[in-house]
Amino acid sequence: MGRTQRTRYTSGVTPADPHAALGRLLMGLVAAATVAAVAYRLDTLTVRGALAATAVGGLAVAGGWDWGGLLIAFFVASAALSRVGHVRKEFLAGGLLAKGGPRDAAQVLANGSAFALCAAGYALQQSPLWYAAGAGGLAAATADTWGTETGMLSGTPPRSIVSGQVVPPGTSGGITIAGTLASIAGALFIAIAARAFGWPAAAGWAALVGGFVGATSDSLIGATLQARMWCDSCGAPTERAVHSCGTPTRMAGGIVWLGNDAVNVAATTCGAVIGVATALALSLGGS
Numbered sequence: 001m002g003r004t005q006r007t008r009y010t011s012g013v014t015p016a017d018p019h020a021a022l023g024r025l026l027m028g029l030v031a032a033a034t035v036a037a038v039a040y041r042l043d044t045l046t047v048r049g050a051l052a053a054t055a056v057g058g059l060a061v062a063g064g065w066d067w068g069g070l071l072i073a074f075f076v077a078s079a080a081l082s083r084v085g086h087v088r089k090e091f092l093a094g095g096l097l098a099k100g101g102p103r104d105a106a107q108v109l110a111n112g113s114a115f116a117l118c119a120a121g122y123a124l125q126q127s128p129l130w131y132a133a134g135a136g137g138l139a140a141a142t143a144d145t146w147g148t149e150t151g152m153l154s155g156t157p158p159r160s161i162v163s164g165q166v167v168p169p170g171t172s173g174g175i176t177i178a179g180t181l182a183s184i185a186g187a188l189f190i191a192i193a194a195r196a197f198g199w200p201a202a203a204g205w206a207a208l209v210g211g212f213v214g215a216t217s218d219s220l221i222g223a224t225l226q227a228r229m230w231c232d233s234c235g236a237p238t239e240r241a242v243h244s245c246g247t248p249t250r251m252a253g254g255i256v257w258l259g260n261d262a263v264n265v266a267a268t269t270c271g272a273v274i275g276v277a278t279a280l281a282l283s284l285g286g287s
Contacts, residue, residue: 014126021062021123028061028068029054035072044079045102052105056112063119066197067134071115073193074138078145085153096170096238099260110264111141114272129276131199132206136275137268139190139207140214144267146186147215151179161216162223168237172260173223187211202282206275214271221263228253 035057036050045053053075061068099107118134121127151158151174157166158174167174191207230236230252231243239260243249 018124024064024123025058025062029058031061031068032057035075039075039079040102043102045108046104048105049103049108052108053112056108056116059116060112060119063122063130063134066199067115067119067122069197070134070138070190070193071112074142074190077189078142078149081146081149084149088153096168096236097240097260106261107264110261111145111268112138113265114138114268115141118272128200128203129279131194131203132210132275132279133272134275135190135194135199135203135207136210136214136278137272139187139211139275140218140268140271141264142186142190143183143211143215143271144186144218144264146189147175147179147183150182151176154178160223161219171237172226172228172239172263173219173221175219183215184212187215200279202279203275205282206278209278210271210273210275213274214267217270218263218267221258221266222260224254226254226258226260226263227251227256 033050033054036045036053039045039053040047040050057068057071060071114137115134118130118137122130122134148170152169154169154176156176156178158169158171158176158179159165160167160171161173161175187208187210190211191204194207195201195204227239228251229238229240229243229249231238231245231247231249233247234243234245236243237252238244238249241249
């Protein structure tokens with residue numbers, strides 16, 4: 001980026017106009033509520049999920065309409081991908097996944113809170129590092145979502161990212177070649193979208209690197225630390241407290257409070273941190 005860009009990323013911080021940010025927040029809440037209402041009618045969000053999406057969207061727009069536009073790009077693309085092969089995905093992993101169907105508030109916040117907080121940070125202090133953090137965090141959510149949705153339909157069974165053993169479709173920490181390529185595509189999608197909205201080149205690289213690393217951390221945590229349950233009646237693994245057969249499950253490993261939503265929070269936070277590190281590395285390297 002050269003000396004000019006290096007200065008921009010290390011000290012180019014300007015105060016924000018609080019009145020403008022507040023105005024965007026209010027308009028963003030209205031716009032986000034409209035989009036969330038449509039998503040609810042399309043059975044993509046639950047009622048609480050729609051309320052959470054309104055809050056996340058409002059905070060995103062507080063940072064600027066470009067932040068809101070990038071969030072919408074993530075939501076629309078990911079929601080559309082989740083519809084592909086929905087019936088088959090439900091058949092393959094319906095009894096394994098902790099949640100299915102419309103996204104609830106916890107899922108919305110787990111995927112979007114890091115990005116929303118970065119947007120709020122930019123609304124208060126206009127440092128370009130917020131771009132890198134936001135792009136990395138959102139790209140991690142996108143990469144994880146695209147990898148999961150595509151990997152579920154892979155013609156080859158997933159394997160644990162840790163042990164390499166074959167695991168059932170939908171298992172946390174299970175990866176496939178198709179899913180991995182989709183993760184990279186998801187991170188690249190956010191990188192291209194960020195550049196299209198006029199974000200700095202370093203933010204694009206932050207999305208690409210932070211997105212892939214964040215999604216990989218999701219798989220690693222999912223395979224090692226995420227709570228794993230077991231249904232004695234069916235003799236099957238699951239993420240549910242009560243299996244689809246109606247039988248209460250028991251702990252089979254992992255940390256009891258570390259569910260899929262908590263893992264997603266960790267992954268998006270990792271993506272944001274790696275995004276900032278990537279931008280700073282590019283700046284120090286003079287790229």
